[in-house]
Amino acid sequence: MKNKLIVFVMAIMLLPLTGMAQGDIFDKYSDNADVTYVNIKPKMFQMIAKIGVSTDDPEAQAYMDMVKSITSFKTIVTDNKTISTDIAKWVKSRSSSLEELMEVKDDGTTVKFYVKEGKDADHVKELLIFVNGIDKVMKESVEINGQQRRIETVVLSMTGNIDLNEISKLTQKMNIPGGKHLEKKN
DSSP, X not given: OHHHHHXXXXXXXXXXXXXXXXXXXXXXXXXXXXXXXXXXXXXXXXXXXXXXXXXSOHHHHHHHHHHHHEEEEEEEEEOOHHHHHHHHHHHHHHXXXXXXXXXXXXXXXXXXXXXXXXXXXXXXXXXXXEXXXXXXXXXXXXXXXXXXXXXXXXXXXXXXXXXXXXXXXXXXXXXXXXXXXXXXXX
């Protein structure tokens, strides 16, 4: 009986660890043919920082400083409704540990920005962007990895010491829906 109790207690203690392993939507769908998955590793950001920018352009220098501060960048893009629903559930559960910075609803598309507070009001440790319903505003499919796809859902996660002022500029340059609203929020 004592051994069964010890095994039971150990199983309860390990339960959160298994939940965390199963809980990462990026790992879950990284090899799925119905998603486009991007995971930029910290080494890539280190290499970009080493290349550096020798310019007098303050905007370019600010961009390089922002790149140096990113430790992780992951994104999933999909047109699969089942996966989109799963991503939405994951974002909802994940958002409980983050602060919703902004929500933009426009023409059937929803864009949500979540953050984990950083060292001050202008910096965050994590930025999570969730875009759902893009297919409602995109009239044509796009080519991704040689395949024509309609995009329904995008989820993007960045971690590091992220300057929100620079992120708003980057999201506008990348034409991420809601980027112009992020600048207004700051």
